[in-house]
Amino acid sequence: xxxxxxxxxxxxxxxxxxxxxxxxxxxxxxxxxxxxxxxxxxxxxxxxxxxxxxxxxxxxxxxxxxxxxxxxxxxxxxxxxxxxxxxxxxxxxxxxxxxxxxxxxxxxxxxxxxxxxxxxxxxxxxxxxxxxxxxxxxxxxxxxxxxxxxxxxxxxxxxxxxxxxxxxxxxxxxxxxxxxxxxxxxxxxxxxxxxxxxxxxxxxxxxxxxxxxxxxxxxxxxxxxxxxxxxxxxxxxxxxxxxxxxxxxxxxxxxxxxxxxxxxxxxxxxxxxxxxxxxxxxxxxxxxxxxxxxxxxxxxxxxxxxxxxxxxxxxxxxxxxx
Amino acid sequence: xxxxxxxxxxxxxxxxxxxxxxxxxxxxxxxxxxxxxxxxxxxxxxxxxxxxxxxxxxxxxxxxxxxxxxxxxxxxxxxxxxxxxxxxxxxxxxxxxxxxxxxxxxxxxxxxxxxxxxxxxxxxxxxxxxxxxxxxxxxxxxxxxxxxxxxxxxxxxxxxxxxxxxxxxxxxxxxxxxxxxxxxxxxxxxxxxxxxxxxxxxxxxxxxxxxxxxxxxxxxxxxxxxxx
Numbered sequence: 001x002x003x004x005x006x007x008x009x010x011x012x013x014x015x016x017x018x019x020x021x022x023x024x025x026x027x028x029x030x031x032x033x034x035x036x037x038x039x040x041x042x043x044x045x046x047x048x049x050x051x052x053x054x055x056x057x058x059x060x061x062x063x064x065x066x067x068x069x070x071x072x073x074x075x076x077x078x079x080x081x082x083x084x085x086x087x088x089x090x091x092x093x094x095x096x097x098x099x100x101x102x103x104x105x106x107x108x109x110x111x112x113x114x115x116x117x118x119x120x121x122x123x124x125x126x127x128x129x130x131x132x133x134x135x136x137x138x139x140x141x142x143x144x145x146x147x148x149x150x151x152x153x154x155x156x157x158x159x160x161x162x163x164x165x166x167x168x169x170x171x172x173x174x175x176x177x178x179x180x181x182x183x184x185x186x187x188x189x190x191x192x193x194x195x196x197x198x199x200x201x202x203x204x205x206x207x208x209x210x211x212x213x214x215x216x217x218x219x220x221x222x223x224x225x226x227x228x229x230x231x232x233x234x235x236x237x238x239x240x241x242x243x244x245x246x247x248x249x250x251x252x253x254x255x256x257x258x259x260x261x262x263x264x265x266x267x268x269x270x271x272x273x274x275x276x277x278x279x280x281x282x283x284x285x286x287x288x289x290x291x292x293x294x295x296x297x298x299x300x301x302x303x304x305x306x307x308x309x310x311x312x313x314x315x316x317x318x319x320x321x322x
Numbered sequence: 323x324x325x326x327x328x329x330x331x332x333x334x335x336x337x338x339x340x341x342x343x344x345x346x347x348x349x350x351x352x353x354x355x356x357x358x359x360x361x362x363x364x365x366x367x368x369x370x371x372x373x374x375x376x377x378x379x380x381x382x383x384x385x386x387x388x389x390x391x392x393x394x395x396x397x398x399x400x401x402x403x404x405x406x407x408x409x410x411x412x413x414x415x416x417x418x419x420x421x422x423x424x425x426x427x428x429x430x431x432x433x434x435x436x437x438x439x440x441x442x443x444x445x446x447x448x449x450x451x452x453x454x455x456x457x458x459x460x461x462x463x464x465x466x467x468x469x470x471x472x473x474x475x476x477x478x479x480x481x482x483x484x485x486x487x488x489x490x491x492x493x494x495x496x497x498x499x500x501x502x503x504x505x506x507x508x509x510x511x512x513x514x515x516x517x518x519x520x521x522x523x524x525x526x527x528x529x530x531x532x533x534x535x536x537x538x539x540x541x542x543x544x545x546x547x548x549x550x
Contacts, residue, residue, distance in 0.1 A: 025371050028374055030527070138502075141521040191339045241337075241374075243333060269333065272335075
């Protein structure tokens, strides 16, 4: 495989990082998974340009990223609608495009969602660190030198010419998610739901919660009715492992949905967002509302099978092509 | 106390929390290590990661391959079968610390809080061999106990936004080391020149759960020599 230069960063935007599906197996060393906060979009973007679904993409937060194309490449953008353009032509999301050397890609403004994933045919060549190309932002390793992209950075990809025949490939409309200003999230209760009052559990399910501005890849902070603890339990618990989607409730009763940059926690957890809805967490932005619905564990398993089945059909159809 | 039978708690549709006891103790923590080793030696299909903590082991699984009920049965069977587990002898690590001054901005506060001298704080902190109960919070951060009762100190009211790499700190009955620059609410007594986290090595951390740690004081001027 030959890595060649494909893109140059003209403007980095507020936060653009290199991410794959995440770094797993090192939680016991305190190493968080990192990775795309919307893994569905990352996988689709990769599949559209003929990459392995776990390849590294750019996670583009909000707007402002501007790239110069250094050679003919296949690209696909999935996730948030950030009004992506190639030169002055809008670039459809959920579709593979061939971009010519010398053109400019820009993300001009948010229409819906929070993070877009830009896949390049041939991926992004950065070293694997602890088995992943994802950027661990809080601890500054992985990805591109452990940091967000800067103006002047040059990205390389492996044999991008092998991906040029993917142009025009599209995700079936039935699989395209939509992102509103109110997100519906399904949860399974536990592991400490019985340490909250009935009133506290009802609050979580009956009221919308507002997303605070200090949300990031570590957690989505919510504001709304207090989730009341039982009077006989303290503010914190003995620290234990956590996963993305877990809803922890600190002493002030305002819930935080854990995202991808943390692996242990010392607060009670009332419920956990189901795996099928996890990708939506990456598309929630400050000011949005979220609503929670309780479902059973079996329903959660079924929801994931459904999502994965849809994605598998798309993958199979793709590989059946001549 | 360690539980007679482990308690299983659902954490979403892809993880299961196994609780081995109700408190922080060397015995409960040893059981966590035993279960963790058991699962390493007898891998269960669909489990791709386990995260050990003070008194629990979080089992992260692929819900397309297995499910919580099946896992609980498999883990209970495993626990019944293997009465005795060989866990590796923990390694002992001695860690140099430059106490006070620029490296330990809270040393004097802690001394005043307990109404003792700075030297006595250092003497108390270095007098005990600590056990690493878990690694968490940031890569390589060891939660260690137990601090002598005379040094028991509540967390800072206002956490710091930035704590330098290598800072050695205390809170409640615990002591820890910040391996990477991060925010934090513990009281900083000093700094170690030893590197606790290196993502380019496997394992990436100097310390692992179960290890035994003893601190010893060095002078500020010796700090850079130790770094080499």
